[in-house]
Amino acid sequence: MSVAGSRNSIGVEIAGLGHYAPERIVTNAEIEQQLGLEAGWIERRTGIRSRRWAHDDQALSDIAIAAGERALERAGLARKDVGLLLLATSTPDHLLPPSAPLVAHRLGLSRAGGIDMAGACAGFVYALSLADSFVRTRRVPVLVIAGNILSRRINPEERASAILFADAAGAVLLAPSSRENAGVIGCELASEGDGYDLIKIPSGGSRQPFRMGLDPIETLMSLSDGRAVFQKAVAMMTDTSRAALTQAGLSISDIDHWIPHQANARIIEAVRGRLGCSADQVISTVPDYANSSAASIPFTLSKGAEARDYRSSQVVLFSAAGAGLTGGAVVFRL
Incomplete structure (x- = not known):
């Protein structure tokens, strides 16, 4: 995917980054005891020592907004200039409506489109590639947020899922750049x-x-x-x-x-x-x-x-x- 060539070509730069993980820390010991596993079993097989789980009153939109807010603050761009919000998630607030319009509204993105993308673990990679193209063609910033609250989808009796999954959100604000080879x-x-x-x-x-x-x-x-x-x-x-x-x-x-x-x-x-x-x-x-x-x-x-x-x-x-x-x-x- 080449970005050079035209006299009017632009590049894409990362204007701001943000992340959020819930405060609740769940250790391996808690899960190992629940599943009847010996101490150290999870870390030996997965490299995981602990994970973060959301509080009962937190929804996906809440943690997505926390990450997005941080990226926007770091970028310092006018929020009215953001043209699109892509929200990569497998755990939206509701099956319907999509969560992206709510997240955009609460972030003050008054002129941004918003859509959920259900790409599972690859959702961010897909969203990033589409966001890059949108920035190049429309010449406006795009906010990509990926977030999940997987703790509420874990089967506590199934070892394969119980030991791996966690809750978090990350955000990347892309913006047009005069550096044609960026992005x-x-x-x-x-x-x-x-x-x-x-x-x-x-x-x-x-x-x-x-x-x-x-x-x-x-x-x-x-x-x-x-x-x-x-x-x-x-x-x-x-x-x-x-x-x-x-x-x-x-x-x-x-x-x-x-x-x-x-x-x-x-x-x-x-x-x-x-x-x-x-x-x-x-x-x-x-x-x-x-x-x-x-x-x-x-x-x-x-x-x-x-x-x-x-x-x-x-x-x-x-x-x-x-x-x-x-x-x-x-x-x-x-």
């Missing part, structure tokens, strides 16, 4: 529908609607085959990352920062090994914040700014894969 310089999106049922919430959609007498377990997340999810996620993240790098004309050694979806440490390490990425290039929040699906990449990008020195012209690789199966990778020049 998305490589993008590869993918889907693999033969893995459609590997991760799902069985009830609540048109295939299996809510009904009287429905077992509550049917409304919670289920991972039917953890080994298959691992293998397919690693392959999808690796393949799309290589393709995006090729589009950008870069190799993995040219990447300053790699921020993968924070699925778990084993998946991150497996993809890192296949890509030949050094440990120094990786930014991860999985030990203390676990897996918040689509939120994990922008959350980690923003959280990482506290320790990393992000500079203009550095290159960041984002990689993700999740339910659907859907995934992708974006190469972004800061």
Whole structure:
């Protein structure tokens, strides 16, 4: 995806970053005791030490607004100039209406369109690629927020989901830039529908609607085959990352920062090994914040700014894969 060429070409820059994680810390010990697991079992297999869960009075819109507010404040742009809000989430406030219009309203984005994007763990990668294109064509800022409250979709009796998932939100405000080579310089999106049922919430959609007498377990997340999810996620993240790098004309050694979806440490390490990425290039929040699906990449990008020195012209690789199966990778020049 090339951005150079026309006399009127513009680039896309990150004007502001924001993140939010609920205050409630849930340790491994709490979950291990609940599931009858020995101490240390979760960290050995996932790299996760703790995670954040929302309070009972918090909805998805609340944590999305907290992250978005931070990004807008850091950017210092007039809120009336933001043209679009993309909200990547699998846990909206309601099945209907979408949550994005409410979030835009409460953030004071008086002239912005707003839409939810249900891309599961890859939702941010999809939203970022679309936002970049909108900024280039419409020449207005776009706010991308990804957030999830997965603690309310966890099946506490299913080990595969109970140990992994968390709540968080991350936000990225994109704006037009005079630097034509800034923004998305490589993008590869993918889907693999033969893995459609590997991760799902069985009830609540048109295939299996809510009904009287429905077992509550049917409304919670289920991972039917953890080994298959691992293998397919690693392959999808690796393949799309290589393709995006090729589009950008870069190799993995040219990447300053790699921020993968924070699925778990084993998946991150497996993809890192296949890509030949050094440990120094990786930014991860999985030990203390676990897996918040689509939120994990922008959350980690923003959280990482506290320790990393992000500079203009550095290159960041984002990689993700999740339910659907859907995934992708974006190469972004800061």
